[in-house]
Amino acid sequence: MSTQTDQPSFVDRYPEEAAVVRRSLLVAFVMLGIGALMGLVQALHRTNVLRIIDSADYYTVLTAHGVFLAIVFTIFFLVGLYQWAVTRSLDRSPVDIRFTHAWATMMTVGSLMAGAAILLGFIDEVPVSADVLFTFYAPLQAHPIFYAGLAIFIVGTWMAGADWFRTWLAWRKDNPDERIPLQTFMVLTTMIMWYVATLGVAVEVLVFLLPWSLGLIDSVDPLLTRTLFWFFGHPVVYFWLMPAYLLWYTVMPKIAGGRLFSDPLARVVFILFVLLSTPVGIHHQYVDPGIAQGFKFIAMTNTMFLLLPSLLTAFTVVASIEHGARQRGGTGLFGWLTALPWRDPAFTGMALAGLLFAAGGFSGMVNAGMNINYLVHNTLWVPGHFHLTVGTAVALTFMAGTYWLWPQLTNREIYSRPIALAQVVMWFGGMALMSNAMHVAGLFGVPRRTAEPQYSFDFPALFGTIGELRLQIAVGGTLLFISTVLFLSNLAFSLGTPKREGFGQTIPPALSGPEDSPAVLDNMKLWAAIAVVLVVLAYALPLGAIISDNGLFGVGIEPYPMLVRPLFDWAGATLAGLAEVIA
Amino acid sequence: MHIHSYEKLWLGMALLLIVGFIGTITYGTVGAGVQMVDDSGGNVEPGNVSEHEEFGEPGVEKVGENEYDVHVVARQFVFNPGSEVYGAIEVPVNSTVNFYVTSADVIHGFSIAGTNANTMVIPGEVAEITIETEETGEYGIVCHEYCGEGHHNMEGLLRVVPEDEYNGSTQ
Ligand code: HEM
Ligand SMILES: [Cu+2]
Ligand SMILES: [Cu+2]
Numbered sequence: 001m002s003t004q005t006d007q008p009s010f011v012d013r014y015p016e017e018a019a020v021v022r023r024s025l026l027v028a029f030v031m032l033g034i035g036a037l038m039g040l041v042q043a044l045h046r047t048n049v050l051r052i053i054d055s056a057d058y059y060t061v062l063t064a065h066g067v068f069l070a071i072v073f074t075i076f077f078l079v080g081l082y083q084w085a086v087t088r089s090l091d092r093s094p095v096d097i098r099f100t101h102a103w104a105t106m107m108t109v110g111s112l113m114a115g116a117a118i119l120l121g122f123i124d125e126v127p128v129s130a131d132v133l134f135t136f137y138a139p140l141q142a143h144p145i146f147y148a149g150l151a152i153f154i155v156g157t158w159m160a161g162a163d164w165f166r167t168w169l170a171w172r173k174d175n176p177d178e179r180i181p182l183q184t185f186m187v188l189t190t191m192i193m194w195y196v197a198t199l200g201v202a203v204e205v206l207v208f209l210l211p212w213s214l215g216l217i218d219s220v221d222p223l224l225t226r227t228l229f230w231f232f233g234h235p236v237v238y239f240w241l242m243p244a245y246l247l248w249y250t251v252m253p254k255i256a257g258g259r260l261f262s263d264p265l266a267r268v269v270f271i272l273f274v275l276l277s278t279p280v281g282i283h284h285q286y287v288d289p290g291i292a293q294g295f296k297f298i299a300m301t302n303t304m305f306l307l308l309p310s311l312l313t314a315f316t317v318v319a320s321i322e323h324g325a326r327q328r329g330g331t332g333l334f335g336w337l338t339a340l341p342w343r344d345p346a347f348t349g350m351a352l353a354g355l356l357f358a359a360g361g362f363s364g365m366v367n368a369g370m371n372i373n374y375l376v377h378n379t380l381w382v383p384g385h386f387h388l389t390v391g392t393a394v395a396l397t398f399m400a401g402t403y404w405l406w407p408q409l410t411n412r413e414i415y416s417r418p419i420a421l422a423q424v425v426m427w428f429g430g431m432a433l434m435s436n437a438m439h440v441a442g443l444f445g446v447p448r449r450t451a452e453p454q455y456s457f458d459f460p461a462l463f464g465t466i467g468e469l470r471l472q473i474a475v476g477g478t479l480l481f482i483s484t485v486l487f488l489s490n491l492a493f494s495l496g497t498p499k500r501e502g503f504g505q506t507i508p509p510a511l512s513g514p515e516d517s518p519a520v521l522d523n524m525k526l527w528a529a530i531a532v533v534l535v536v537l538a539y540a541l542p543l544g545a546i547i548s549d550n551g552l553f554g555v556g557i558e559p560y561p562m563l564v565r566p567l568f569d570w571a572g573a574t575l576a577g578l579a580e581v582i583a
Numbered sequence: 584m585h586i587h588s589y590e591k592l593w594l595g596m597a598l599l600l601i602v603g604f605i606g607t608i609t610y611g612t613v614g615a616g617v618q619m620v621d622d623s624g625g626n627v628e629p630g631n632v633s634e635h636e637e638f639g640e641p642g643v644e645k646v647g648e649n650e651y652d653v654h655v656v657a658r659q660f661v662f663n664p665g666s667e668v669y670g671a672i673e674v675p676v677n678s679t680v681n682f683y684v685t686s687a688d689v690i691h692g693f694s695i696a697g698t699n700a701n702t703m704v705i706p707g708e709v710a711e712i713t714i715e716t717e718e719t720g721e722y723g724i725v726c727h728e729y730c731g732e733g734h735h736n737m738e739g740l741l742r743v744v745p746e747d748e749y750n751g752s753t754q
Contacts, residue, residue: 055732055735056732056733058735059729059732059734062729131732133729137689137690137728139688139689139690139706140689140690140729140730140731221707222689222690222705222706222707223705223707223708226690226705261587262586262587262590264585264586265586265590285703286619286620287619287620287701287702287703287710288620288703288705288708289620289621289622289624289702289703289704289705289708289709289710289711290622290624290626290705290707290708291621291622292621292622293612293618293619293621296619296621297612300605300608301605304601304604304605305601307597307600307601307604308597308598308601311593311597311600312590312593312594312597315589315590315593316590319589365604368604369604369607369608369611370608370611370612370619371608371611371612371617371619372611374617374699374700374701375699375701377694377701377727378692378694378701378703378727378728379694379727444696444697445694445696445697445725447692447694447725447726447727448727449727449728449729449734450727450729450734450735451734451735452735452736453735455723455725455738456667456723456738456740457696457721457722457723457738457740458723459696459697459723460696460697512585512587516585517585545622549622549626550626550707554706554707555628555630555707556628556629556630556631557629557630557706557707558629558630558688560659560688560689560731561731
């Protein structure tokens with residue numbers, strides 16, 4: 001957690017930028033709150049502990065949970081953090097702050113549109129719904145404002161990236177010979193990956209789903225749109241992860257009392273993500289009919305190599321923390337662990353997040369194993385896996401990072417440190433319980449995305465009972481929800497702590513600095529070009545095969561529910577429905 | 584570029600692990616013969632499923648000495664055959680069973696609980712999976728992909744019966 005220093009804080013030096021960061025985090029945390037409530041409802045409903053909603057509405061809840069948490073919460077936190085990181089590490093403002101406000105507004109408007117479409121699904125009188133889950137597989141169909149909202153949101157993120165590239169280019173003019181500061185390097189590489197990755201979903205939404213939902217085209221091909229989704233759907237997980245890595249590489253060593261071990265290795269890791277994140281999406285389609293085995297095999301090989309940057313990260317982060325601990329007087333082979341600042345919720349939160357990430361890494365290796373995927377595909381194992389990764393490695397790191405960052409953005413101390421510490425530990429405990437039980441239930445074949453996974457037959461439990469597992473999921477989910485409430489209220493109360501001076505923080509340079517690495521690492525054009533080539537190699541043939549089998553728009557595919565109507569009917573019915581609700 | 588010696592060691596081990604994984608999976612595919620669901624099932628138009636020569640009358644069909652083809656149509660929120668209204672799928676033990684599954688409407692899933700049989704069911708595509716029936720008993724069939732508000736009711740049953748009790752019909 002930020003402690004008092006004598007330096008001016010980020011908000012002292014960059015008040016306007018700090019406001020953008022705060023606003024982005026605010027949106028992120030509102031989404032976190034709503035999403036966690038939905039998560040609690042799911043955990044209790046699925047396990048039949050408490051069913052306050054109709055099972056048919058479960059899928060509206062689950063869509064909100066997925067979209068609000070995996071898309072809106074994570075990405076709003078990312079843009080806030082990255083705005084801070086670029087401004088701080090280049091030590092300069094955006095070229096035109098109005099542009100910065102513009103993308104933040106675009107993203108907010110897009111989220112509100114998509115969010116409204118989802119939540120209106122609870123009100124039967126309004127002919128608007130988007131019960132399509134966050135993967136929105138056609139021919140399930142959402143209201144056009146859902147797709148339009150998504151498109152606007154994504155364009156907003158593209159503009160954010162453009163804003164950061166622009167700031168960097170302006171900086172480059174003034175500093176022609178300097179290496180790109182590490183945090184900015186991480187931001188730029190993340191955004192290159194994002195531009196490549198979002199091409200898939202942009203084509204899916206703008207060329208197919210949006211026109212289709214407006215009735216402009218008759219049908220879309222389910223396999224083609226699904227493949228375009230996963231073109232985006234895997235790299236998006238690195239879009240969640242890379243801001244967490246930024247915190248682990250640059251902030252965590254500092255909190256631990258040390259410095260980053262190796263700046264060159266950090267750069268290599270981010271470049272590997274740029275190159276390998278996208279040509280792997282077909283690993284989500286290992287058991288899809290209509291895709292030849294060879295393409296699945298290629299995706300599998302690339303996926304395995306994508307383990308490399310994360311394995312390297314494990315090394316560098318642990319080495320940096322150990323260095324910090326030794327600076328603080330820690331000794332011994334493992335004795336140094338006791339010298340770490342465990343009472344600091346920012347540190348403990350990130351460390352626990354990293355620990356569960358290691359577990360998530362193992363279950364991810366299982367997912368990646370092509371033929372083992374038969375065992376776990378679409379079972380509860382899968383949400384068990386990604387609640388360790390995005391649900392903890394990312395979400396808990398973001399919360400812990402907030403404890404450190406918030407005072408620098410507001411000049412106010414966090415309200416309660418003990419509550420913050422309890423909060424991160426509770427998240428860890430709740431998630432360990434919930435995720436472990438999900439993994440095990442998945443091995444017995446219990447499916448995910450199901451309101452009532454209670455069938456007329458029993459799942460063959462090999463050890464323990466399905467009943468025990470259900471209880472663990474319910475208890476774990478409840479702990480997670482309480483932890484979220486503690487986080488949000490602690491932050492809300494922090495708005496009332498007295499304003500003070502001197503919350504500024506510096507980030508010390510790495511032990512092995514950028515001068516130890518070849519300058520080619522900073523050649524953004526080169527890495528972007530190679531990334532594009534790899535994506536073309538991985539996707540041209542599978543997409544070509546699907547299109548040659550099915551045509552671009554599929555044959556005889558009807559939308560569900562039957563929502564498609566001419567555009568004007570839509571607008572009329574929607575407005576009439578809304579008016580009814582308001583009246 | 585300066586790389587610490589421990590870092591090099593770690594890098595080497597990481598690469599070894601990765602190559603090891605790829606090796607195991609390659610062995611699983613080539614050596615042990617675990618085939619992935621692929622494009623071998625071909626295509627069928629979802630709107631025309633009822634006129635299709637196999638999917639028009641889905642069910643179990645004996646195609647060889649100990650080999651059976653089972654055509655299944657998934658639609659909101661039933662498997663035909665498999666679900667209660669259509670009757671369980673019945674096959675004899677010690678046989679090879681090829682499932683061909685397609686969808687008449689949205690994306691569904693098809694998995695046989697407690698086994699490795701697991702595939703997506705995508706409108707327009709035919710998923711082909713093969714199992715060997717080794718033990719008699721009743722196995723639940725689950726739709727494991729969200730397919731609409733009745734998704735949680737979508738289930739079916741596979742009955743593996745002793746050879747002498749098998750009478751060749753779906754019930
Ligand atoms: C309060 C904490 C949380 C609880 C209790 C919770 C609970 C759950 C449960 C029980 C499911 C499975 C639902 C099903 O398949 O039927 C689920 C799915 C999911 N959760 Fe969470 N979760 C929490 C936090 C998070 C966080 C922080 C994230 C990401 C940042 C997240 C992302 C997801 C996603 C993407 C799904 C899959 C949605 C889908 O299948 O469409 N969850 N969650
Ligand atoms: Cu993936
Ligand atoms: Cu279903």
